[in-house]
Amino acid sequence: xxxxxxxxxxxxxxxxxxxxxxxxxxxxxxxxxxxxxxxxxxxxxxxxxxxxxxxxxxxxxxxxxxxxxxxxxxxxxxxxxxxxxxxxxxxxxxxxxxxxxxxxxxxxxxxxxxxxxxxxxxxxxxxxxxxxxxxxxxxxxxxxxxxxxxxxxxxxxxxxxxxxxxxxxxxxxxxxxxxxxxxxxxxxxxxxxxxxxxxxxxxxxxxxxxxxxxxxxxxxxxxxxxx
Amino acid sequence: xxxxxxxxxxxxxxxxxxxxxxxxxxxxxxxxxxxxxxxxxxxxxxxxxxxxxxxxxxxxxxxxxxxxxxxxxxxxxxxxxxxxxxxxxxxxxxxxxxxxxxxxxxxxxxxxxxxxxxxxxxxxxxxxxxxxxxxxxxxxxxxxxxxxxxxxxxxxxxxxxxxxxxxxxxxxxxxxxxxxxxxxxxxxxxxxxxxxxxxxxxxxxxxxxxxxxxxxxxxxxxxxxxx
DNA sequence: ACCTGAACACCGTTCAAGT
DNA sequence: ACCTGAACACCGTTCAAGT
Numbered sequence: 001x002x003x004x005x006x007x008x009x010x011x012x013x014x015x016x017x018x019x020x021x022x023x024x025x026x027x028x029x030x031x032x033x034x035x036x037x038x039x040x041x042x043x044x045x046x047x048x049x050x051x052x053x054x055x056x057x058x059x060x061x062x063x064x065x066x067x068x069x070x071x072x073x074x075x076x077x078x079x080x081x082x083x084x085x086x087x088x089x090x091x092x093x094x095x096x097x098x099x100x101x102x103x104x105x106x107x108x109x110x111x112x113x114x115x116x117x118x119x120x121x122x123x124x125x126x127x128x129x130x131x132x133x134x135x136x137x138x139x140x141x142x143x144x145x146x147x148x149x150x151x152x153x154x155x156x157x158x159x160x161x162x163x164x165x166x167x168x169x170x171x172x173x174x175x176x177x178x179x180x181x182x183x184x185x186x187x188x189x190x191x192x193x194x195x196x197x198x199x200x201x202x203x204x205x206x207x208x209x210x211x212x213x214x215x216x217x218x219x220x221x222x223x224x225x226x227x
Numbered sequence: 228x229x230x231x232x233x234x235x236x237x238x239x240x241x242x243x244x245x246x247x248x249x250x251x252x253x254x255x256x257x258x259x260x261x262x263x264x265x266x267x268x269x270x271x272x273x274x275x276x277x278x279x280x281x282x283x284x285x286x287x288x289x290x291x292x293x294x295x296x297x298x299x300x301x302x303x304x305x306x307x308x309x310x311x312x313x314x315x316x317x318x319x320x321x322x323x324x325x326x327x328x329x330x331x332x333x334x335x336x337x338x339x340x341x342x343x344x345x346x347x348x349x350x351x352x353x354x355x356x357x358x359x360x361x362x363x364x365x366x367x368x369x370x371x372x373x374x375x376x377x378x379x380x381x382x383x384x385x386x387x388x389x390x391x392x393x394x395x396x397x398x399x400x401x402x403x404x405x406x407x408x409x410x411x412x413x414x415x416x417x418x419x420x421x422x423x424x425x426x427x428x429x430x431x432x433x434x435x436x437x438x439x440x441x442x443x444x445x446x447x448x449x450x451x452x453x454x
Numbered sequence: 455a456c457c458t459g460a461a462c463a464c465c466g467t468t469c470a471a472g473t
Numbered sequence: 474a475c476c477t478g479a480a481c482a483c484c485g486t487t488c489a490a491g492t
Contacts, residue, residue, distance in 0.1 A: 047485065058485075059458050068485060117344060117390040122408035127417050134419035148426030153439055156387035157380075163344040163390075164383065181349035190354050192361035199375030211450075212380055219446030223438075274466065285466075286477050295466060 024054060026064045026074065033075045042110040042166075045072065072115050077123025079105055079112055085132035091139040096213050098132060099158055103209065106162040113166035116159040130155075140217075142224040150220045157212055165205065251281060253291045253301065260302045269337040269393075272299065299342050304350025306332055306339055312359035318366040323440050325359060326385055330436065333389040340393035343386040357382075367444075369451040377447045384439055392432065 032050050040049075047068060051058040065071045082105045087097040106113050130151050137147040173179075182200060185193040193200070203211070259277050263270075270276075274295060278285040292298045309332045314324040333340050357378050364374040400406075409427060412420040420427070430438070 044484095046483085048483080057458055057460090059460090059487080062486075063457070114344075117341070117387070117394050120391075120394065120404060122404050124411075127408065127412055127420060131412070131417040131420045134423060138419065144423050145426045145429075148423040149430070149435060149438055150442075151427070152435070153384075153442060156384065156391065160344070160383035160387040160390075163387075164347075167344050167347065177347060177349050181354065184351075185354055185358070190358040192365065193354060193358045196361055196371050196375040199372045200378070202372075203376070208376060208379070211376055215377075215380060215446035215450055216442065217446070218449040219442035219444070222445040222449055223442055271465095273464085275464080284477055284479090286468080286479090289467075290476070 024056065024060060024064055028054065029061060029064055029071070030074045030078050033071060034078060037075070037109040037111040040111075044114070045075070045111055047071070069119065072119040073121075073123065076112070076115055076119055076121055077125050079108075080121065080123065080125035080129065083125065083129055085129060091136045092217060095133065095136045095140075095217065096210065098129070098136070099154060099213055100206075100209065102129065102158045103162055106158070107165060110166040113162040116163055121155075137220070140221065142220055143227065146220060146224045146227070150216075153220075154216060157216060161209060161212070251283065251287060251291055255281065256288060256291055256298070257301045257305050260298060261305060264302070264336040264338040267338075271341070272302070272338055274298070296346065299346040300348075300350065303339070303342055303346055303348055304352050306335075307348065307350065307352035307356065310352065310356055312356060318363045319444060322360065322363045322367075322444065323437065325356070325363070326381060326440055327433075327436065329356065330385045330389055333385070334392060337393040340389040343390055348382075364447070367448065369447055370454065373447060373451045373454070377443075380447075381443060384443060388436060388439070 029050060032053055033045055036043075036049060036053065037045060043049075045068075047061055048058045051061055061071075065074070080102075082101075083098070084101040085098055087094050089097070106116060133151050133154060134147050137150055138144070142150065179201065182193065182197045185197065187194045256277060259280055260272055263276060263280065264272060267276075272295075274288055275285045278288055288298075292301070307329075309328075310325070311328040312325055314321050316324070333343060360378050360381060361374050364377055365371070369377065406428065409420065409424045412424065414421045
């Protein structure tokens with residue numbers, strides 16, 4: 001048997017020498033989670049998949065993270081760091097831009113969008129966003145009591161929009177379940193839906209989002225001014 | 228060995244004679260699902276658990292239901308049958324009553340509330356509810372184009388309210404994560420949140436729901452009248 | 455003291471094999 | 474033809490046992 005060639009390519013890869021497989025940490029875990037959410041198309045977050053990617057067993061993650069629900073909170077806040085809270089224009093334009101930025105960040109991955117009603121956003125970035133919205137509403141002349149409730153309503157609108165969008169795997173497309181349902185609305189039994197069917201399906205996502213923001217802002221101003 | 232007493236209580240229970248273990252059907256499955264959602268506190272719907280309760284293996288359900296996501300759609304519509312679409316008063320009062328009824332039905336079980344952004348409500352009851360809302364908005368003088376988009380916004384509001392409520396396992400309680408987050412909002416870094424902290428936490432769920440409906444209706448009317 | 459393999463108690467879905 | 478036990482490919486979480 002010939003001697004082993006000492007210059008042969010090593011096929012065993014020491015995991016120590018593998019370049020920059022960094023030691024486990026909260027940050028590494030959260031970043032891997034976000035990476036998977038943006039690449040793995042729509043698949044739900046999984047501790048086991050994260051562990052595998054980081055070359056450990058799932059139990060090891062529990063040293064750095066309390067469990068799935070804490071991880072979700074960390075991931076959500078990390079993602080919210082991308083929300084732009086400063087832009088230019090009137091307070092109304094800046095509010096709209098902020099909400100669009102918020103929705104855009106959440107819509108970047110379906111898994112993130114689905115997370116939005118499972119975890120309450122209470123991290124530093126949620127704080128930053130809410131503070132900015134309160135600032136803008138104050139500029140718009142909305143009193144503090146109404147503004148304080150309004151931030152929740154605006155947030156619900158953003159969250160519901162992205163969550164709805166993430167859920168429908170094409171429900172709104174031509175021939176999809178929504179169109180089929182509308183087709184089932186007869187003039188006799190559901191006259192109003194029947195009559196409005198084209199209007200119900202009209203508009204792009206962004207048009208409808210802007211329309212929603214307009215409705216909310218009008219409502220908030222109207223209420224604030226009546227008091 | 229003594230003879231068996233022919234009058235002894237039978238301990239073997241023929242499943243044929245067990246009273247009314249009805250044959251499998253879509254309806255039986257959907258009803259068992261709803262039963263479990265209202266009793267099993269907050270646990271997510273599970274095909275396996277339904278199958279066990281109906282005395283079969285999980286595979287048997289697939290003869291009657293396409294899979295989890297079709298079951299969810301059926302369950303949601305079945306539940307929506309409980310939404311009251313007729314009440315008395317002005318159109319505005321009747322709209323508020325309808326939305327409260329809708330929210331109440333969905334909030335009956337956390338599992339149902341969580342389902343609301345996973346499945347698009349397109350069954351007969353969703354049709355009935357949407358038709359009633361369109362009718363009320365028409366009464367209120369809202370044009371068809373705005374009303375057609377408004378039904379989605381109102382539905383998102385109801386859904387987001389119950390979904391948020393279902394998610395927070397007490398996030399809003401005194402000492403809960405929301406209060407803790409607000410405590411982290413310093414006067415220096417987050418002045419508006421800091422100043423509004425009491426207002427942010429104020430109000431009951433129902434007060435805030437009615438406030439939200441008021442904002443939405445004001446906004447919709449304002450927009451409709453401006454065109 | 456720290457870490458983790460293996461186990462626990464679940465999932466939804468598929469399909470071969472049996473009646 | 475219909476039905477389903479068992480398997481497949483996953484989950485999150487726990488914990489005993491090892492270093």
